[in-house]
Amino acid sequence: MTTEDPFAFGDLTEEPPRSLVDLVYASWVAVPGPLGEVFLAFTRQGVEYARPAAALPDGDGGFRAAYRARFGRPLRRADAPPAGVLAALSGRPSRALRLHLPGLSDFERAVLAATRRIPAGQTRPYNWVAAQIGRPRAVRAVGTALGNNPVPLLVPCHRVTKATGEPGGYVFGPAMKERLLRAERVNLDEVGDLARHRVFFIGSDTTRIVCYPTCANARRITERHRRGFRTVEEARAHGYRPCKHCAPAAAAPA
Amino acid sequence: MEDSRAGTRPRSDDPHADPTLTRLVEDLDEGFAVLVRHEERVVYSVALRVTGAHQDAEDLAAETFLRAYRALLGYDGERIRALRLRPWLLTIAINTWRNSLRSASRHPAAIPTAELPEPRSDGRGVEQAAESAETQRELGALLARLPAPQRAAVVLRHVAGMSIGEVAEVLGCPEGTAKSHVSRGLASLRTIHRNASPAGRRAI
Numbered sequence: 001m002t003t004e005d006p007f008a009f010g011d012l013t014e015e016p017p018r019s020l021v022d023l024v025y026a027s028w029v030a031v032p033g034p035l036g037e038v039f040l041a042f043t044r045q046g047v048e049y050a051r052p053a054a055a056l057p058d059g060d061g062g063f064r065a066a067y068r069a070r071f072g073r074p075l076r077r078a079d080a081p082p083a084g085v086l087a088a089l090s091g092r093p094s095r096a097l098r099l100h101l102p103g104l105s106d107f108e109r110a111v112l113a114a115t116r117r118i119p120a121g122q123t124r125p126y127n128w129v130a131a132q133i134g135r136p137r138a139v140r141a142v143g144t145a146l147g148n149n150p151v152p153l154l155v156p157c158h159r160v161t162k163a164t165g166e167p168g169g170y171v172f173g174p175a176m177k178e179r180l181l182r183a184e185r186v187n188l189d190e191v192g193d194l195a196r197h198r199v200f201f202i203g204s205d206t207t208r209i210v211c212y213p214t215c216a217n218a219r220r221i222t223e224r225h226r227r228g229f230r231t232v233e234e235a236r237a238h239g240y241r242p243c244k245h246c247a248p249a250a251a252a253p254a
Numbered sequence: 255m256e257d258s259r260a261g262t263r264p265r266s267d268d269p270h271a272d273p274t275l276t277r278l279v280e281d282l283d284e285g286f287a288v289l290v291r292h293e294e295r296v297v298y299s300v301a302l303r304v305t306g307a308h309q310d311a312e313d314l315a316a317e318t319f320l321r322a323y324r325a326l327l328g329y330d331g332e333r334i335r336a337l338r339l340r341p342w343l344l345t346i347a348i349n350t351w352r353n354s355l356r357s358a359s360r361h362p363a364a365i366p367t368a369e370l371p372e373p374r375s376d377g378r379g380v381e382q383a384a385e386s387a388e389t390q391r392e393l394g395a396l397l398a399r400l401p402a403p404q405r406a407a408v409v410l411r412h413v414a415g416m417s418i419g420e421v422a423e424v425l426g427c428p429e430g431t432a433k434s435h436v437s438r439g440l441a442s443l444r445t446i447h448r449n450a451s452p453a454g455r456r457a458i
Contacts, residue, residue, distance in 0.1 A: 012299065012303060012393065012394050012412065012413045013295055013296060013299035013413060013414075014295070014298070014299055014302065015294075015295055015298070016294055016295070016298035016311075016312060016315060017308065017312070019290075019291070019294065020290050020294045020297075020298065020312075020315055020316055020319055021287055021290045021291060021294075023312070023316040024290060024316055024319045024320055024323070025287065064283070068327065072320070072323065072324040072327060073320065073323065074282070074283045074286045074287070074323050075283055076283065076287065
């Protein structure tokens with residue numbers, strides 16, 4: 001100590017209780033997905049970012065660059081994915097899967113939360129998501145929010161389709177959306193045939209319940225009891241009630 | 255960037271270049287882990303002594319490294335090689351802390367008084383007392399009672415071990431001002447220590 005600093009502090013430094021590397025870095029990992037490898041980035045708070053390798057120009061390098069550009073956080077490789085990821089990627093809903101979605105608006109979070117509830121092998125139209133979150137007129141905004149989904153496949157935005165039954169747009173292009181849906185055994189050909197006949201809802205004349213055509217309940221209806229409807233209102237007029245599982249939205253495609 | 259001037263050396267062809275800088279230029283994400291491991295003790299300690307609370311210190315230190323990383327993303331190799339890492343990081347830390355004080359004064363929160371122990375007063379002089387580890391911790395806690403500019407100056411000088419010139423650089427003030435913050439801060443610490451509650455005084 002010099003004479004101007006007569007106060008002998010000694011060493012007042014100490015190690016942080018846990019390494020800051022663990023706080024500052026996110027982890028990345030490659031896991032098997034429905035159409036080949038999927039890259040994931042996650043922190044202790046949950047999965048932040050997911051991209052299928054097929055959608056990236058440059059493998060994990062491209063993934064890491066995209067994550068950095070969007071999140072501004074360094075990445076290091078992890079040995080294993082967080083809990084629930086593999087189940088979610090193979091189409092089984094997982095309560096263990098935690099998502100961390102910084103920077104999204106409340107509206108975007110609500111859209112993703114509703115979309116996450118769509119089971120594998122089924123589709124819902126954009127206006128269903130809008131109705132689920134209490135914003136029935138915000139159909140276009142739902143499409144925009146899904147296009148900005150940082151965790152596609154984990155939040156299955158590919159299961160949200162046009163009200164006409166066509167797959168519609170996708171963050172990685174409509175062709176990949178169709179491949180994903182077919183891989184989940186969504187019968188897009190049947191949905192397309194029904195749409196050409198202006199049928200967008202299927203009811204059972206024994207249970208008097210009306211569903212989206214891809215709903216598990218609709219697919220159980222035997223051929224002779226299937227009734228097609230253009231709108232939910234039309235079905236109601238015939239004494240049908242909406243299915244509690246797929247909750248068909250009132251609006252009909254134009 | 256608010257921190258662009260501090261911590262930059264005038265020449266980039268220094269033959270004794272910091273190997274961490276070279277690694278940052280070669281692979282930012284790998285090099286940055288080396289940087290964090292090298293500097294986390296100092297950054298965390300400065301954060302702890304200015305904030306006075308472990309959780310705030312961890313948040314401030316992590317935020318400092320994240321801001322540093324985001325700045326590095328926009329720097330080319332030449333600019334990275336010209337950095338003097340420790341003053342640069344501590345400039346980010348001090349500026350982040352000052353900004354948090356400003357927003358905290360707009361949105362006052364509870365003061366963590368539980369982490370500001372009453373100063374011990376056993377009648378010994380501060381200089382002798384500083385020899386014991388226990389007193390070290392007390393002095394660390396007393397730092398949290400200094401006004402912000404003095405606290406920052408004393409912490410940079412005596413916790414981070416910086417020269418007055420570096421303290422001035424990090425604080426963005428003239429050396430004379432930095433020097434006076436340090437000496438006034440030390441004088442206040444002595445006064446705080448001396449004026450500890452008489453009830454606690456015991457003759458040795």
